[in-house]
Amino acid sequence: MKIPFNKPFIVGEELDNIRRAVEQGQLSGDGPYTKLCHRWLEERTGCARALLTHSCTAALEMAAILCDIGPGDEVIMPSYTFVSTANAFALRGGVPVFVDIRGDTLNLDESLVEAAITPRTRAVVPVHYAGVACEMDAILDIARRHRLRVVEDAAQALLSIYKGKPLGALGDLGCLSFHETKNIISGEGGALLVNDPELVERAEIIREKGTNRSRFFRGQVDKYTWVDIGSSYLPSELVGAFLHAQFSHAEEIMAKRRRLCQRYGERLASLARAGVIEVADPLPAGLSGNGHMFYILLPDTDTRSALIRHLGEAGILGVFHYVPLHSSPAGRRFGRTGSAMDVTDSVSARLLRLPLYFEMEEADVDRVAARVAGFFGAGSP
Numbered sequence: 238m239k240i241p242f243n244k245p246f247i248v249g250e251e252l253d254n255i256r257r258a259v260e261q262g263q264l265s266g267d268g269p270y271t272k273l274c275h276r277w278l279e280e281r282t283g284c285a286r287a288l289l290t291h292s293c294t295a296a297l298e299m300a301a302i303l304c305d306i307g308p309g310d311e312v313i314m315p316s317y318t319f320v321s322t323a324n325a326f327a328l329r330g331g332v333p334v335f336v337d338i339r340g341d342t343l344n345l346d347e348s349l350v351e352a353a354i355t356p357r358t359r360a361v362v363p364v365h366y367a368g369v370a371c372e373m374d375a376i377l378d379i380a381r382r383h384r385l386r387v388v389e390d391a392a393q394a395l396l397s398i399y400k401g402k403p404l405g406a407l408g409d410l411g412c413l414s415f416h417e418t419k420n421i422i423s424g425e426g427g428a429l430l431v432n433d434p435e436l437v438e439r440a441e442i443i444r445e446k447g448t449n450r451s452r453f454f455r456g457q458v459d460k461y462t463w464v465d466i467g468s469s470y471l472p473s474e475l476v477g478a479f480l481h482a483q484f485s486h487a488e489e490i491m492a493k494r495r496r497l498c499q500r501y502g503e504r505l506a507s508l509a510r511a512g513v514i515e516v517a518d519p520l521p522a523g524l525s526g527n528g529h530m531f532y533i534l535l536p537d538t539d540t541r542s543a544l545i546r547h548l549g550e551a552g553i554l555g556v557f558h559y560v561p562l563h564s565s566p567a568g569r570r571f572g573r574t575g576s577a578m579d580v581t582d583s584v585s586a587r588l589l590r591l592p593l594y595f596e597m598e599e600a601d602v603d604r605v606a607a608r609v610a611g612f613f614g615a616g617s618p
Contacts (some may be wrong), residue, residue: 266471
């Protein structure tokens with residue numbers, strides 16, 4: 238049997254919710270299921286306002302507008318992230334300033350942020366890689382002292398916790414993803430968490446194509462009109478219907494993924510002790526991770542490529558991750574580096590993500606781990 242890297246799944250009422258949405262006669266945005274999703278996110282994160290979007294990319298673009306990013310404004314972020322993190326700000330004329338990551342969590346190295354700040358800096362964008370929290374106390378302190386906005390790219394981090402607080406709800410704004418590769422899915426989809434109450438009304442306007450339509454539906458104005466820049470960031474009600482069913486099983490989904498991560502760690506521990514691979518802790522002490530990803534670090538790119546082939550021959554799909562943005566053609570064109578990028582360059586050449594999805598079983602994890610051990614000439618771990 239093949240073991241894919243990722244597999245979309247259904248846990249309960251998804252299809253029934255979609256049928257009911259059709260029967261209720263509203264498939265456009267902000268129907269009953271979308272509102273239920275907003276309420277769930279607000280209750281679980283404590284944000285001032287949650288707004289579903291058609292993608293995390295859309296949420297990041299909204300965040301860039303809310304931060305008033307304009308031509309030449311600089312935004313500090315890691316290079317080891319998805320292109321949307323940088324694209325959202327480059328679209329406004331902003332300049333992504335790439336800073337290196339920590340070797341333990343692969344998150345933005347908070348010790349390098351302050352040195353990258355210039356008079357043009359307007360925001361910091363920490364990315365919670367693999368659902369593990371950045372060192373937010375330090376980042377928030379730097380931002381406060383320099384009067385910078387903080388936009389959390391929490392695409393991978395729904396229901397992960399930092400010192401008792403949900404990720405995405407610590408900065409001014411938080412951006413979530415419900416892409417089919419994430420823990421909780423709607424195929425495509427995302428959400429903007431607005432934590433600064435002063436940004437709520439404008440966020441609603443930007444999401445509604447720059448109109449005050451939300452105020453009209455609340456009866457606060459007698460007609461709605463164009464009042465600001467914006468775009469169509471709303472998802473279909475079908476997305477909300479599917480997503481709300483997944484929210485109803487969120488704890489079950491997270492618990493299963495955490496168990497699988499722990500199993501991987503146990504089964505690969507001997508290889509890590511032997512020094513042939515590095516295994517990051519996906520659930521570090523003091524931080525409540527969500528089991529989003531399990532990855533290993535190989536000695537070099539050639540070893541990684543050979544291991545990917547070795548896994549593939551057994552029907553197991555292992556994949557690498559980001560090409561660093563600072564070394565990409567667009568990254569060199571639109572951004573710049575704000576530090577040396579030694580860790581980013583090293584990790585990107587050696588990291589391998591192993592299969593992890595909700596319907597995966599511990600026996601599947603054991604099979605993957607055994608195949609990895611066999612590659613290094615070891616018996617079953």
